[in-house]
Amino acid sequence: MRVDEFRQGLRNWLDHHDLTPPPDDSLDAQVAQLNRVRGALWAAGWMRYGWPPRVGGLGGSGALRAVLGEEVASRSLAEPGIWSMVEVLVPTVVDYAPPTLAAELVPRLLAGREQWCQGFSEPGSGSDLASLSTRAVPDGDAWVVSGQKVWTSLAQYAARCVLLARTGGPGHAGISAFLVDMDHPGITVRPLRTMHGVDEFAEVFFDDVRVPAHRMLGGPGDGWQLAMDLLPHERSTCFWHRIAHLYATLDRLLADGCEADADALGAAWLDLHTVRCRSASTQRSLAAGGRLGPETSVDKILLATAEQRLFDTARDLLPGAVELAEDAAWRTGYLYSRAASIYGGTAEIQRNIVARRLLGLGKE
Amino acid sequence: MDTAERDLLEEALRKTMTAAATGASLDTALADLGWTQMLAEAPDTAVPLVFRLLGETGTQAAVLNDVVLRAAGRPVGGTLPLPYAGGTWVVWARDGATEASALDPLLPLRRVGTGEAVPLAAGRRALGWWLLGTGHAMLDLAREHVLERHQFGRPLASFQALRHRLAEAHVALEGAEAALGATDDDTGALLAKAAAGRAALTTARHCQQALGGIGFTAEHPLHRHVKRALVLDGLLGSTRELTREAGALLLRERRTRRLVDL
Ligand SMILES: Cc1cc2nc3c(=O)[nH]c(=O)nc-3n(C[C@H](O)[C@H](O)[C@H](O)COP(=O)(O)OP(=O)(O)OC[C@H]3O[C@@H](n4cnc5c(N)ncnc54)[C@H](O)[C@@H]3O)c2cc1C
Numbered sequence: 277m278r279v280d281e282f283r284q285g286l287r288n289w290l291d292h293h294d295l296t297p298p299p300d301d302s303l304d305a306q307v308a309q310l311n312r313v314r315g316a317l318w319a320a321g322w323m324r325y326g327w328p329p330r331v332g333g334l335g336g337s338g339a340l341r342a343v344l345g346e347e348v349a350s351r352s353l354a355e356p357g358i359w360s361m362v363e364v365l366v367p368t369v370v371d372y373a374p375p376t377l378a379a380e381l382v383p384r385l386l387a388g389r390e391q392w393c394q395g396f397s398e399p400g401s402g403s404d405l406a407s408l409s410t411r412a413v414p415d416g417d418a419w420v421v422s423g424q425k426v427w428t429s430l431a432q433y434a435a436r437c438v439l440l441a442r443t444g445g446p447g448h449a450g451i452s453a454f455l456v457d458m459d460h461p462g463i464t465v466r467p468l469r470t471m472h473g474v475d476e477f478a479e480v481f482f483d484d485v486r487v488p489a490h491r492m493l494g495g496p497g498d499g500w501q502l503a504m505d506l507l508p509h510e511r512s513t514c515f516w517h518r519i520a521h522l523y524a525t526l527d528r529l530l531a532d533g534c535e536a537d538a539d540a541l542g543a544a545w546l547d548l549h550t551v552r553c554r555s556a557s558t559q560r561s562l563a564a565g566g567r568l569g570p571e572t573s574v575d576k577i578l579l580a581t582a583e584q585r586l587f588d589t590a591r592d593l594l595p596g597a598v599e600l601a602e603d604a605a606w607r608t609g610y611l612y613s614r615a616a617s618i619y620g621g622t623a624e625i626q627r628n629i630v631a632r633r634l635l636g637l638g639k640e
Numbered sequence: 641m642d643t644a645e646r647d648l649l650e651e652a653l654r655k656t657m658t659a660a661a662t663g664a665s666l667d668t669a670l671a672d673l674g675w676t677q678m679l680a681e682a683p684d685t686a687v688p689l690v691f692r693l694l695g696e697t698g699t700q701a702a703v704l705n706d707v708v709l710r711a712a713g714r715p716v717g718g719t720l721p722l723p724y725a726g727g728t729w730v731v732w733a734r735d736g737a738t739e740a741s742a743l744d745p746l747l748p749l750r751r752v753g754t755g756e757a758v759p760l761a762a763g764r765r766a767l768g769w770w771l772l773g774t775g776h777a778m779l780d781l782a783r784e785h786v787l788e789r790h791q792f793g794r795p796l797a798s799f800q801a802l803r804h805r806l807a808e809a810h811v812a813l814e815g816a817e818a819a820l821g822a823t824d825d826d827t828g829a830l831l832a833k834a835a836a837g838r839a840a841l842t843t844a845r846h847c848q849q850a851l852g853g854i855g856f857t858a859e860h861p862l863h864r865h866v867k868r869a870l871v872l873d874g875l876l877g878s879t880r881e882l883t884r885e886a887g888a889l890l891l892r893e894r895r896t897r898r899l900v901d902l
């Protein structure tokens with residue numbers, strides 16, 4: 277299906293199917309809403325476009341998924357951060373999981389019957405992910421996993437986890453990836469409080485958890501490559517959704533009667549426009565079959581900068597909306613924007629990558 | 641124009657520009673390469689190519705006149721008053737520089753009393769490509785320098801503070817290039833020039849710092865690009881003015897235009 281056809285059809289459908297979220301911004305309600313929206317979009321077919329038939333999809337370009345997320349974000353039907361987990365995890369599972377496993381499990385996520393989470397970061401390994409120490413040891417037809425993950429978004433709701441664990445020696449080459457069922461004995465999830473009050477992430481403890489051998493994604497030692505392959509997905513389709521969400525946020529700022537500071541508003545728009553143009557060109561090269569690599573760090577830096585500037589502008593031009601207003605409409609978004617330069621690789625790590633890989637400045 | 645033709649053209653243009661041709665003699669050389677015809681027949685290829693190369697090679701020619709004249713539906717080859725920051729007007733002379741811009745003496749810009757409104761989008765896009773090229777010229781100079789020069793027994797390029805400055809410049813230039821490549825209406829051109837002006841000024845600041853004392857001398861080429869960026873930023877509206885104009889548009893329309901789609 278062509279992108280404009282898809283967009284038009286989807287808009288018509290959404291105009292006639294009311295998926296407005298309930299007036300409850302708790303995380304439970306957000307996750308329930310996410311499942312409701314996905315369920316409806318899956319049943320109507322929209323959620324299947326852009327995914328291969330072997331996981332229940334209807335095929336077509338990934339741009340269709342970008343457009344779907346854009347419409348969902350523009351209408352504020354689901355929070356784009358939790359929506360995006362699909363874009364982060366599914367392409368990787370499609371590429372790395374045994375085909376029957378992917379065919380069985382992926383549709384559950386797409387159809388809103390399950391949540392999944394991404395277990396990469398650990399207490400001792402954040403930016404330096406390759407130093408991770410959660411271990412997986414072979415034992416018969418299973419791997420026995422022990423260790424701890426942290427900042428794992430949606431772990432408390434998740435049925436599965438894409439997990440990185442060490443199966444070999446130190447460094448990148450010793451890391452493998454698994455698709456783990458979260459109801460295994462030995463897994464403990466402890467939700468963490470966040471500063472914006474939407475407690476989206478958790479600590480996850482693994483105590484001698486037996487993971488069947490066929491749940492390994494790729495082969496032993498492929499974990500780092502999987503993590504690297506995952507990033508470009510995180511930074512293409514998902515970013516398009518987040519950008520749409522930020523445009524809707526700028527519209528909301530104008531609608532809320534902000535101070536008429538043309539300089540500040542223009543600067544916020546300029547940042548959004550720039551990252552939208554950049555992201556559009558990234559989506560095009562992905563659609564043309566290009567492999568995305570370190571150049572997506574540019575998209576990441578532009579997006580984090582644009583998001584933080586937008587919410588700084590909102591705080592400046594709607595005095596008190598963040599600090600004093602009863603409703604959390606601006607407070608939550610403002611606070612969450614502080615994390616934009618942390619999650620998915622910090623602002624500093626992105627600049628390290630640009631310097632090393634794109635500018636060829638050699639080692640630090 | 642196909643890719644092979646475009647590459648050939650780029651090579652010919654770069655050769656002409658690096659053969660020290662600049663100003664009136666570059667205008668003549670560009671005419672010989674078919675500039676007028678290119679502008680008429682393939683402006684979407686010719687304008688980005690020529691203007692970006694002017695920036696990269698640090699040369700100059702009076703071709704902005706042609707871009708604006710063409711957009712105004714007037715015959716190319718002459719000059720016309722062009723708006724400059726602060727409500728002033730300038731003319732980009734073609735007669736071998738009787739007078740020059742005070743800051744960048746190689747640019748034959750002189751102030752004039754007044755002018756009449758002309759369509760600006762095409763000229764803004766062209767200047768945006770020029771600013772992008774100027775930015776890349778500065779970043780290349782800084783990059784070479786930090787790789788070569790050692791302090792404290794290691795290359796400057798190994799210091800993270802400098803790496804991050806140059807990364808910042810690269811990101812700004814990449815963002816500007818995306819905005820330039822995506823524009824086809826007036827607002828898109830306005831935002832693209834603002835993005836390019838901002839990127840060039842950001843790059844100037846970081847590269848100046850990375851070059852240390854040598855970058856402050858008149859012997860090192862950096863200063864020419866820095867000055868060019870400053871002068872071109874003001875032409876047809878500065879980054880600051882264009883950003884404010886974008887904000888005023890938001891306040892009028894109460895909705896943010898989505899100028900690019902998938
Ligand atoms: C809202 C949110 C959701 C998240 N969701 C998930 C998730 O679902 N799954 C998951 O696995 N992880 C998740 N994370 C974790 C995230 O990926 C990490 O927080 C991030 O990679 C940084 O790691 P860290 O917190 O350990 O910080 P550190 O790595 O300790 O960094 C602290 C500071 O030091 C700087 N620093 C570190 N190394 C360098 C260096 N080499 N050069 C310069 N500066 C450096 C960093 O830039 C940062 O400013 C989430 C984080 C947040 C905030």
